[in-house]
Amino acid sequence: MNEEEWIEHGGGRPGALSAADLAKFENLWDRRTTVLRFLTEPIVVKLDPSHPEYSRARQVVVTGPNDIVRVKELGKGAQGVVYLTHHKFTKLPIAVKVQTVRNAHDKEQLRAEFRLLSLLKHENIVTFYGAFYSEDEKLLTLLLEYMDSGCLSSAMSKLGALPEDVLSTVARHCLQGLEYLHSKEVVHRDIKPMNILLSKHRNVTTLTDFGMSLKKKPFSKEDPELGGTIEYMAPERLMDETYSYPSDIWSMGLVVSEAALGSHPVPNRSLYWDMCENRSIRGRCLEMLGAHEVSSELLEFAETCLEYEVTKRPTASQLLQHGFVQKHQDPKDSALRDWLLQLDVNLR
Numbered sequence: 001m002n003e004e005e006w007i008e009h010g011g012g013r014p015g016a017l018s019a020a021d022l023a024k025f026e027n028l029w030d031r032r033t034t035v036l037r038f039l040t041e042p043i044v045v046k047l048d049p050s051h052p053e054y055s056r057a058r059q060v061v062v063t064g065p066n067d068i069v070r071v072k073e074l075g076k077g078a079q080g081v082v083y084l085t086h087h088k089f090t091k092l093p094i095a096v097k098v099q100t101v102r103n104a105h106d107k108e109q110l111r112a113e114f115r116l117l118s119l120l121k122h123e124n125i126v127t128f129y130g131a132f133y134s135e136d137e138k139l140l141t142l143l144l145e146y147m148d149s150g151c152l153s154s155a156m157s158k159l160g161a162l163p164e165d166v167l168s169t170v171a172r173h174c175l176q177g178l179e180y181l182h183s184k185e186v187v188h189r190d191i192k193p194m195n196i197l198l199s200k201h202r203n204v205t206t207l208t209d210f211g212m213s214l215k216k217k218p219f220s221k222e223d224p225e226l227g228g229t230i231e232y233m234a235p236e237r238l239m240d241e242t243y244s245y246p247s248d249i250w251s252m253g254l255v256v257s258e259a260a261l262g263s264h265p266v267p268n269r270s271l272y273w274d275m276c277e278n279r280s281i282r283g284r285c286l287e288m289l290g291a292h293e294v295s296s297e298l299l300e301f302a303e304t305c306l307e308y309e310v311t312k313r314p315t316a317s318q319l320l321q322h323g324f325v326q327k328h329q330d331p332k333d334s335a336l337r338d339w340l341l342q343l344d345v346n347l348r
């Protein structure tokens with residue numbers, strides 16, 4: 001699918017931009033106009049009837065930054081800070097990601113993230129409501145669905161390793177998100193537990209953080225910008241070879257191994273790099289999973305994701321048919337629901 005077709009595809013989604021809106025935004029941005037669409041037009045968040053706030057409001061209108069009240073910090077990443085906020089009148093929780101536009105490079109990167117979020121609509125991709133941009137402060141504020149159980153990384157630090165039925169569900173949700181992304185010709189490039197979010201309310205897992213997606217740039221071992229995510233990076237990326245969708249599948253192999261073990265199999269960055277280089281990483285992960293007495297299906301799932309030969313690595317669609325995913329199929333995803341209930345998260 002080419003870019004124009006995505007834009008076609010993005011139209012009509014509640015809370016998302018239509019093709020015409022996007023064109024307007026792009027023009028404004030390109031002309032360095034100080035006021036963006038969302039500073040003058042309200043963001044309308046439509047709630048589905050199952051939403052806990054539905055009885056209070058069917059839709060929530062955000063006309064500007066003053067309509068949202070900051071509650072607490074949810075996370076900090078390389079590019080900005082994410083806060084839990086609530087809507088001043090209805091108290092609808094909204095996650096906001098505030099990012100500083102320091103230079104042309106930032107601007108390009110944030111623009112790519114904004115563009116992608118505007119065009120993607122899938123139940124396993126975090127819902128994007130809209131954005132504010134303040135020219136004075138050089139701040140871009142993205143309004144996102146609040147994922148009330150936080151990220152997979154913090155969930156693991158509270159509850160430890162995921163039981164296999166929960167892990168299978170999380171993997172299925174992530175693979176559905178990846179299948180969708182890859183069908184849109186997007187490589188996520190930063191799949192890791194911190195970028196996988198959980199919602200107790202929707203009983204679902206979503207992918208987030210498209211700051212690295214689609215951004216092709218020369219990459220070298222010394223590049224400090226990539227430091228935080230080396231431990232999930234596919235060998236072909238570390239070795240500076242060409243890479244594509246399969247690199248996200250490799251990262252899923254690491255995520256699944258970590259979630260099954262309760263901690264990353266090789267948390268030391270330079271050791272991980274060396275083990276990718278000398279091709280011992282896959283053996284190490286499988287050995288650790290074996291010692292942990294995981295099921296044969298889970299072991300085989302990790303083995304196939306961590307295939308060194310890019311062309312032999314399965315696609316997200318193929319993995320959705322894998323025995324590990326199929327074995328725990330449950331239309332209600334009750335295992336995930338029960339597990340998320342154990343997480344003691346302050347909602348608001």
Ligand SMILES: Nc1ncnc2c1ncn2[C@@H]1O[C@H](COP(=O)(O)OP(=O)(O)O)[C@@H](O)[C@H]1O
Pocket residue numbers: 074075076077078079080081082095097126144145146147148150151194195197208209211
């Ligand atoms: N929509 C959300 N709901 C709940 N928590 C979120 C949400 N978005 C992000 N977070 C938290 O904030 C962290 C950083 O967000 P992310 O979008 O990954 O930013 P960065 O680009 O800075 O890494 C995540 O790891 C997660 O813990």
Ligand SMILES: [Mg+2]
Pocket residue numbers: 077078194195209
């Ligand atoms: Mg992140």
